[in-house]
Ligand SMILES: Nc1ncnc2c1ncn2[C@@H]1O[C@H](COP(=O)(O)OP(=O)(O)O)[C@@H](O)[C@H]1O
């Protein structure tokens with residue numbers, strides 16, 4: 001199969017009107033899919049539904065050919081991991097313990113810590129470079145360190161599909177690149193990554209597949225070079241811009257143009 | 268400091284925190300030691316060796332009667348009720364993410380008291396039917412609170428404020444019941460409201476012991492899920508937990524323990540609040556620390572009973588002692604959180 005994860009006629013809502021309406025989406029295996037779109041367009045809502053955290057109002061999410069709702073919860077957790085936009089830090093927990101909780105779906109009451117558990121946690125911490133922080137309290141870490149710890153926790157879950165909701169928000173530039181590089185490394189290692197990002201240029205650099213959303217629907221999808229055009233950005237974000245090749249990578253580079261310089265825009 | 272000890276036998280493994288095991292064991296040992304002191308002292312002193320001999324069945328009839336029939340029920344109820352309250356508080360505080368989210372603060376204990384008073388004063392019941400009334404009152408109160416505040420994730424502040432509101436209303440109703448009652452009945456009710464183990468019998472031991480025994484297996488199973496719930500519902504579900512169901516099961520376990528404890532000993536204040544917090548201060552472990560909280564609860568209530576009987580000049584009900592100590596504790600807790608710049612409400 002080429003797409004282990006996808007959505008069919010997916011309509012999502014909380015209490016009132018639908019937030020996501022009749023959405024179709026296929027997440028190509030081994031892709032680094034990046035979802036972009038204005039605030040409140042339904043990116044987190046979509047990600048939650050893909051991870052079965054939110055029950056669809058209608059339509060379905062397909063995982064490995066079957067409706068995700070038909071799997072036992074734990075089975076889903078062994079195939080697909082989610083880093084929510086704002087997970088809670090349990091009070092008084094240290095890094096190693098938090099990462100270890102990522103193993104829950106693989107454990108049993110009488111199999112609380114297999115050698116695989118130990119290895120998965122050690123690997124996850126090494127990959128995200130938090131091994132040195134192992135005995136630090138999570139609530140005393142900097143934003144960048146903490147985000148790497150959350151990544152380690154999802155990584156310890158050892159799922160081949162990882163959904164990451166705004167893993168770089170609130171981080172300074174160096175830490176954003178840190179986190180994205182870890183994601184790229186995971187992607188190269190064969191995992192399917194689906195991430196919500198805000199920075200369009202980073203999205204274009206790292207994504208193999210870009211999904212652009214607005215108002216709960218997918219307005220464009222495909223390789224960044226095909227999707228990211230000045231018209232699209234103007235359309236979706238309402239920001240006039242130039243799109244030029246990124247001097248470092250050749251991927252599209254979005255250069256917003258402020259009001260006083262509109263004259264520079266090609267007509 | 269935070270290291271774990273992993274025990275492996277074949278495919279099985281257990282992961283323990285040595286510090287937690289040591290702290291819990293010491294607390295249990297201290298509680299047992301105080302229990303033996305409580306068994307040995309009183310109007311008819313029994314030396315320690317005779318206490319042990321009576322417990323294991325080779326003392327003279329008179330001594331055995333005093334220890335086993337007169338004193339043991341009280342001592343056992345104190346320990347078991349303390350453990351039940353400790354567990355109940357640990358679960359609720361973790362579910363609500365708030366140190367004040369314990370059963371005595373969110374109105375459950377008052378609900379139990381109202382149930383008991385209705386049976387005592389309106390239906391003229393006594394003994395076991397009072398216990399049943401307490402149980403039912405507590406469960407009804409929980410039902411109301413659950414529907415109002417607990418679904419879609421416990422919202423701590425809403426829950427505590429709602430609890431305060433419910434408690435106030437129920438307490439007013441309790442006062443009304445007492446004011447309208449006959450004098451002896453009113454005194455009896457008032458005595459029940461203080462919380463005491465003075466008149467406990469083996470029936471009460473069986474009730475609270477049975478509740479703990481029955482709830483132990485689900486507690487062990489869902490206790491692990493409680494740890495995951497503290498990551499927030501989204502993360503918990505993504506790790507394979509059915510959050511809503513898990514939270515309901517845990518809340519029902521917690522409420523049942525608080526209800527049976529109150530049914531058996533009356534509304535004993537502050538143990539459910541303080542035991543889990545003192546326990547996690549000692550274990551320094553994250554999470555609910557259910558086992559250590561149970562041990563701490565047993566120790567606190569046994570110690571309070573000892574203080575009530577021995578240290579103070581009159582035989583005070585244990586509820587008076589826990590209320591006095593608990594008031595101090597709460598003041599200290601609030602002052603500490605305030606200094607650290609955190610707000611509980
Ligand atoms: N838990 C919730 N309850 C009710 N409405 C919500 C909830 N979460 C999000 N919404 C609403 O759904 C819409 C989409 O939100 P979200 O998916 O979080 O957007 P995004 O992640 O794209 O910024 C918003 O209008 C938001 O207000």
Ligand SMILES: [Mg+2]
Nearest residue numbers: 043044045085
């Ligand atoms: Mg979002």
